[in-house]
Amino acid sequence: MNDMYTHDRAVVLGASMAGLLAARVLSETFREVIVIERDELPTGSAHRRGVPQGRHIHGLMGRGQQILDELFPGFGADLVARGAPALDQSGDARLYLGGHRLQQASGGSTVISASRPLIESYVRERIRQLSGVELVDRHDAVGFTTAHGRVTGVEVIGRADGSAAETIAADLVVDATGRGSRTPRWLAALGYPLPAVDRISADIAYTTVVLRLRHDALGHDRAIIAPPAPGQTRGGGLAEIENGCHILTLMGILGDRPPATVNDILDYAKSLPVPDIYESVYDAEPMTDPVRIRFPSSERHRYEQLARYPDRLIVLGDALCSFNPIYGQGMSVAAMEALALREALAGGRIPSARQVMRALATAVDVPWQLAAGGDLAFDGVAGKRTTTVRLANAYIRRLHAAAVEDGRLTVAFMRVAGLVDPPTALFRPAIAARAFRQHRGMPSSKSRSTA
Ligand SMILES: Cc1cc2nc3c(=O)[nH]c(=O)nc-3n(C[C@H](O)[C@H](O)[C@H](O)COP(=O)(O)OP(=O)(O)OC[C@H]3O[C@@H](n4cnc5c(N)ncnc54)[C@H](O)[C@@H]3O)c2cc1C
Incomplete structure (x- = not known):
């Protein structure tokens, strides 16, 4: 014994x-x-x-990566050895959040980008x-x-x-x-x-296909994350996964439904508020049939x-x-x-x-508050918008807008979204001062820095 x-x-x-x-x-x-x-x-x-x-895009957040590395020493390195890329979530991913393209900046969480079955x-x-x-x-x-x-x-x-x-x-x-x-x-x-049961119904639908992209379709980047945002029911995520493949998930919220066939998928990709995803995938080779899933509501028991x-x-x-x-x-x-x-x-x-x-x-x-707060930023999602939720959402809108020109804000935001830092990290004076600094607005050119 x-x-x-x-x-x-x-x-x-x-x-x-x-x-x-x-x-x-x-x-x-x-x-x-x-x-x-x-x-x-x-x-x-x-x-x-x-x-x-498991057939759909499955991003591992920074905190999940840290814990998996702790519980299974070598997790990250072993998955890289199995062909999965490690990516800096704020440096290697093109992030379109709240209608803004956030300035890329290294220094955030490095996570493994793999298919769900591999993880x-x-x-x-x-x-x-x-x-x-x-x-x-x-x-x-x-x-x-x-x-x-x-x-x-x-x-x-x-x-x-x-x-x-x-x-x-x-x-x-x-x-x-x-x-x-x-x-x-x-x-x-x-x-x-x-x-x-606490329930928040955002009525999400996903369509996913694994693709082989033309060489250099994403340039230096390894992912494009452009989820739906208030006023935009359509979004998508494109991420490099193991063995040089990319997973494309098209998203619809509040009843908007991405289609089921490869041709229709391209039309949907073209209709996204940002051109990047369509421009990266229009000539890609599908490696799987498209699959769909619906997710009516978040539920907390x-x-x-x-x-x-x-x-x-x-x-x-x-x-x-x-x-x-x-x-x-x-x-x-x-x-x-x-x-x-x-x-x-x-x-x-x-x-x-x-x-x-x-x-x-x-x-x-905290994860529930982050997700619920994000959902309640959409007018069509039913639920009580407390003063805290309204203020937090207004501040996040401001921070996203300022992050267009300030990669430090991108890093700070992604560390909170990745559950590595508490939400209070975004309200520290140094971050708040940057969020409220005057900015010129969303730049049209690609921006990358090492803040
Ligand atoms: C469309 C979609 C996309 C997602 N994307 C992400 C993402 O990007 N990143 C992320 O971190 N998470 C994502 N998730 C969430 C993630 O998949 C789950 O949170 C995660 O898998 C943990 O779920 P689980 O193990 O609790 O349950 P599940 O993964 O649902 O597994 C439940 C298991 O229980 C088994 N089971 C069920 N009933 C019985 C029974 N009676 N007896 C025995 N076995 C049973 C099932 O076969 C299954 O193996 C996504 C979820 C969805 C729906």
């Missing part, structure tokens, strides 16, 4: 990013961690049914190397077992024909089954109240507010909070939640589930 373990068995439901990252930290204090996954898990980098969003397969591979962690695929979690106010295990059914339900006992159960999590339904069936909640049950990842994907926060927040879980377990005993859910809610607070 190994003395470093303080608990026996944890069961994690879902082997996507949130489940794998939770398993990584649980492996430090649990003798055995069993991860149950409905899909068949591929050995390499491949799309899978349970993660349909996930790498993490899965590292998890498979951990002793005490077992990935059990082709098994569907169908419910919890409970006794005396605590969850005592999970019921699972194998996907093979003729499989019977079985119960796996656990000292801790972590639901990381994503947006479709059935925990609210299972809790209701056990007589627990449903969590309140307020488990931490429930008066009655069973012990030993943790809900995290998209099952807890799924964000408007345009902000690229999901994987990074899953990583931040994994650190919050690790910290909650650091005391050597399993804390109450309510305590952990409160810690996770704290981890989610």
Whole structure:
């Protein structure tokens, strides 16, 4: 028996990013961690049914990169060795935010730009190397077992024909089954109240295709990020990923829907408020068929507010909070939640589930405020615009406009958007003074500096 373990068995439901990252930290204090996954898990980098969003652009933010490097030393370097580019988010990406082209400046966060299957397969591979962690695929979690106010295990059914339900006992159960999590339904069936859900409906649609671009189509840049902005329901992202390919995701908000065929995609790209994406891709070779996805609303489940909640049950990842994907926060927040879980377990005993859910809610607070605030800048998005939200959005508009000529502001903004620095960093006197400095407006020529 190994003395470093303080608990026996944890069961994690879902082997996507949130489940794998939770398993990584649980492996430090649990003798055995069993991860149950409905899909068949591929050995390499491949799309899978349970993660349909994985076919679309998946930017890793600065904080996510930092945590993945910490949990899996060598993460960044290994992905570069597998053909993925490392890019400075404020220096190597052409950023069009709020209708302005921000001046590029190196010195922000360097992140790996890879396809989602490559990131996930790498993490899965590292998890498979951990002793005490077992990935059990082709098994569907169908419910919890409970006794005396605590969850005592999970019921699972194998996907093979003729499989019977079985119960796996656990000292801790972590639901990381994503947006479709059935925990609210299972809790209701056990007589627990449903969590309140904060919802912001921006009605997003994506169409994505992987392309091979002509040589030098992006010049020195490695990405163009031009999301929808207030007054512009269309946007797009084009980023270099592994093996010299580029992923193009066209976006529509508030009911605007990017089309499904390659020809129509080009027309849509041409209709974007900035010409750069179309000019980079018009003669590109498609490597995949276009795929589409809709994301009606961001949803945050307020488990931490429930008066009655069973012990030993943790809900995290998209099952807890799924964000408007345009902000690229999901994987990074899953990583931040994994650190919050690790910290909650650091005391050597399993804390109450309510305590952990409160810690996770704290981890989610800032990303949720950033995403909700961004969505509420669009007139067509319903929701309460508090004075703080209005002032913050007015300030961000000002900062974006000033960043057209000031790369220091681009770096500062991207570090906050990347969840590396707190939002208060943008209100420091040195940054605020730059944001309010008189500026000439958006330059037409390409600008690059090393602020
Ligand atoms: C269109 C889109 C684009 C996105 N872009 C970005 C981006 O640019 N950057 C970023 O960081 N994030 C992005 N995200 C979010 C990101 O994909 C998620 O936040 C991240 O994958 C973490 O999700 P998760 O692990 O909680 O859930 P998921 O990734 O949804 O995985 C849930 C897992 O649980 C399994 N499962 C479900 N039910 C069961 C069951 N009953 N039993 C067993 N297994 C089950 C599923 O098969 C799946 O493997 C995007 C999301 C969408 C929708």
